[in-house]
Amino acid sequence: MGVRRLLLTIAVALVGGAGVVTGVNVEDADGDGVPTILAPxxxxxxxxxxxxxxxxVSPTAQIRITASGGELRDVALTPPSGVPVKGTLAPDRRSWAPAEPLRYSTTYTWSGTAADAEGKTVPVAGKLVTVSPSRLVRATVNIGDGRTVGVAAPVQIQFSGHITDRAAVERALTVNTSVPTEGSWGWLQDESGGSRVHWRTKDYWKPGTKVVVSAKLFGVGYGSGSYGAADVSSTFAIGRSQITKADVTSHQLVVIRGGQQVASYPASYGLDSDPNRNTRSGVHVITEKFTDKRMRSEQYGYDVMEKWAVRMSNNGEFIHANPQTTGVQGSSNVSHGCVNLSTADAKAYYDSAMYGDPVEVTGSGVKLSARDGDIWVWTMDWATWRRLSALAG
Structure with missing residues (x-):
């Protein structure tokens, strides 16, 4: 048997009856009529x-697998639980991405195949590990879904821990409004065990505005090993405009609704001669209402229950009924910082008041400031407020 016949016999034996051996090419490479076995x-x-x-990586990182020179046939990203992550394969089958967030502290396994135009395949394989936070920090929004609030209501996000990377957090926050509204986030001093950020409008809200707050915080690194525990959001509306004018020198409490005066109540404000008892000047914001509120002070030695109490600051300032000062309401300021009204007038005001209504106090020798509670955002001019943003530059 010659060399040519020997080579042909070897090639036929390798090819076999099916005519193809996967990964082996049989052809006449040098043109001499003798089939040659080539490498796969x-x-x-x-x-x-x-x-x-x-x-x-963060569980919300931009995760993607891409095929070049071919297409993905099947892809799976699987955690130890064995249930693959839901994903989306592009129409051209060139890329795949998760369609749901991953979990913290988890090792995921890639599996599957990709194939070229001739059907030859390569494996999809490897590991993907997500971060293990040293602490998960939760966030809450002050205004719940479906609420209607007053025109001075700020959006408040309170965190359960300190935020080091405030810029990263602020980039995850959005406020969308049904009418154009200028506003800005501002970071205030930590309170209630954690950081807090408020969104304040440049001017009061326009009545009827629809607001959607979105805080995409899951997966965001807060610095120092802390990460966001979950996204939070809120959808609410701005109600009618009610602005209360509280000039302490007038001894009146005037209510402006929809641009028109609707009430003027004789009032007694904080005692002028004692700075600790002054009703603070500045824009207060109504936050709570009580049909009955216990009020006490060790410093001034009182412990009483008062009716129809409307909180306008977290420093203890209320608008409430006080029958004991009825005789001087409208003529003299004798309270410990609250606004005293008659029982009937206090009830009428209580019924009209809403969370987020502004109370504009003027004429006092002491100004509202950061030491007076959680909502003092309106005491700053717009330029000063904007500088409290972590993204101000």
Whole structure:
């Protein structure tokens, strides 16, 4: 048997009855009529991962797998529980991305295949690890879904821990309004065990505005190993405009609704001669209402129950009924900082008041400030307020 016949016999034996051996090419490479066995041709498709290796990633990172020179046939990203992550395969089958957030502190496994135009495949394989936070920090929004609030209501987000990277958090916050509204986030001093950020409008809200607050905080790094525990949001509306004018020198409490005066109540404000008892000048914001409120002070030695109490500051300032000062209401200021009204007038005001209504106090020798409670955002001019944003530059 000659060399030519020997080579042909070997090739036929390798090819066999099916005519094809996977990964083996049988052809006349040198043109001498003798079939030659060639090395397997590699697949022309490559697979790349984003992110590719490296340190653990946020569970909301932009994760994607991409095929070049071919297409993805099947892809799975699976945690130890064995239930693959839901994902979306692009129409051209060139890329795949998760369609749901991943979890913290989890190792995921890539699996599947990609194929080139000739059907040759490469595996989809590897690991993806998500970060393990040293602390999960929760957030709450002050205005609940479906509420209607007054025109001075700020959006408040309170965190359960300190925020170091405030810029990262602020970039995850959005406020969408049904009418154009200029506003800005501002970071105030920590309170209630954690950081807080408020969104204040430049001017009072326009009545009827619909507001959607979105805080995409899950997966956001807060610094010092802390991460956001969950997203929070709120959808609410701005009600009618009611602005209360409280000039302490007038001894009157005037209510302006929809631009028109609707009431003027004789009032007694804080005692002028004692700075600790002054009703603070500045824009207060109504936050709570009580049909009955216990009020006490060790310093001034009183412990009483008062009717129809409307809180306008977290420093103890209320608008409420006080029968004991009825005789001087409208003529003299004798209270300990609250606004005293008659029982009937206090009830009427209580019924009209709403969370977020502004109370504009003027004429006092002491100004409302940060030491007076949680809502003092209106005491600053617009330029000063905007500088409290972590993204101000």
């Amino acid at each position: 041709r590699p697949a022309r498709v490559t697979v790349s991962y984003q992110p590719s290796g490296g340190p653990p």
